[in-house]
Amino acid sequence: MSVATWVNETLVRDKSERRIFAVLGLITVLLVVGVVTGVVGLSFLLFQVSLVGMYALLSLGLNVQWGYAGLINFSVAAFWGLGAYCAALLTAPNSPLGLGLHPVFGFLAAIVVSALVAILIGIPTLRLREDYLAIASLGLAEVIRLIILNERQWTAGSSGISGIPALIPWLPLTRLATTASVVVVLGVLIYLFLRRTHRSPWGRVLRTIRSDEDLAKALGKDTYQFKMQAFVIGSVIMAIAGAFYAHLNLYLDPSDLVPLTTFYIWIAVILGGTGSNRGAVVGAAVVIAIREGTRFINDVPAIGSLGLDVAPLRLLFVGVLIILIMRYRQDGLLPPKDELIWPAAKDKASAPSGGSPKPQTGGDD
Amino acid sequence: MSGDVYEGAHLGKADAVLKTVGLEKAFGGLVATDDVSIEVERGTITGMIGPNGAGKSTLFNLISGFYELDEGRVMVNGDDVTELEPHERARKGLVRTFQTPRRLEGMSVREAMLVGPGPQAGESVFSLFFSGDEVTREERANIKQARELLERFEIGHLIDQPSTDLSGGQLKLVELARAFTTNPDILLLDEPVAGVNPTLANDIKRFIRELNEEGQTFLIIEHDMPFIMDLADPIIVLDQGKVLMEGTPDEVRTDDRVIEAYLGGAGP
């Protein structure tokens, strides 16, 4: 089966999406051609792929919280930072802890610590109206940043942590190729995990909570538990993205925990299509393309000759993009299309009803 | 009206699914529920009427746990559920619908129906990965039940529609069907035919009666007098947060206090 057929059958849901995937495919081809002809540096491309992968993980995490369950989390950067610091502190030999453990332990610590912090934030806020989590998470982001900045004896404060080891050094690949492969594998695994949980009774309850929590309660669903699960799963995915970043950048300091990351991830999820995992990944790619692309705009002769520094206008481009999306594709690039029904049950069970004018193939529609 | 015209509801029923004892609720200075004790006998369609603002919806919210009680107790099947959360009361068999229909954004009618049954194995992330077959089996059974119920309610053709595209009446039917899939001991319906066209309202009446004949107990708030008089027996009359009386439709229809309550309510 060719790649195009596979994409068409598993990812594309309707005609308008075919165009989006065609554009994405074209860009991929151009990048590959660019690398082959030497226009684009391979290590540059691999670094960008790693960044997109990391942003995709963050967006997938936020999508579980906001897209599935309607939870407003403004501490994406904080959970990401927690994960990054867990990895850096445990694995860098010259970190204040000085343990120099295997990266696996960094990832495990990131998972455990982020889950605990998510539960601690969730307990007082998830029983209340949705705005309480929003406010608490705003506070959390700042608290975590300040703790890392000021508790020097534990975190090295503003001098940062260097000497973080690279991932899987024995692979016969360059460091960046290994890192990019790791994030792709992580991304695929987490994507598959989320896809399975989304199209299921669990995902259905979350969507019900998102659109009407009282209704879910009236039908006997323990909405607090469901929201907690979504919040913890999303936060853990964000922390995994952070742990990955520590091993991508090999150096970490508190200035990486800027709230701007949280903003970019929200944009990625909304741009991609709130509630859609495919959308979260594509949204992440678009945001990175803008963020990194604007770095090079000054090099374009026509723009450089204007004597204008365009890079700082990055946020303006993001703003314009949001307006365009809201105008022409209100639900985002790839809004959720699947019925949240367990695919294995759907095929046979919905077949006998027949007479449905809507053409259906397999588990997707 | 003096206090003693409030006769209260009939108590001491043989087999009460739902029982409330001295429910009290005030919003600031406004007493919305004032010493309400009622009982709903198993197998009945019990009606609840009263002028606008009499406190009917508030009473439902208290019974189902969505509002916190100031005073009083709620019992389901003899168990005290006063301290339980709304979802726990639902699990005990006490299931309610809402006065304003709840639309599920981004869900088809089929999906909206499937939220009803519970607890489902597939509502646990763990089961999704380790007992996939059980999830599949349950999901198939639930899809089948949803389709059959929608067909029975003569809206089987809507199963693929986005639930946001339904008319108010169709939505009320889906809500009734979904509430029924929770397998409740008592269904509390808040104005099931408000804003529904007469034809569909008649259908809804027929379906409620059918379910009742199969043993389903109902407590129904309704503003539409002919509808509720035709469907329910007994009927409880609420006025200014208090139980005015309980009786057969005929007794209620001819009761002077009820007439006065409605005329008074329609006054200034």
Ligand SMILES: Nc1ncnc2c1ncn2[C@@H]1O[C@H](COP(=O)(O)OP(=O)(O)O)[C@@H](O)[C@H]1O
């Ligand atoms: N959440 C609330 N906050 C304040 N007042 C309320 C609230 N809910 C109901 N009320 C008041 O309680 C009274 C009874 O309302 P309600 O139970 O909705 O009446 P009904 O359903 O019989 O028309 C009204 O005066 C209403 O304004």
Ligand SMILES: [Mg+2]
């Ligand atoms: Mg009401």
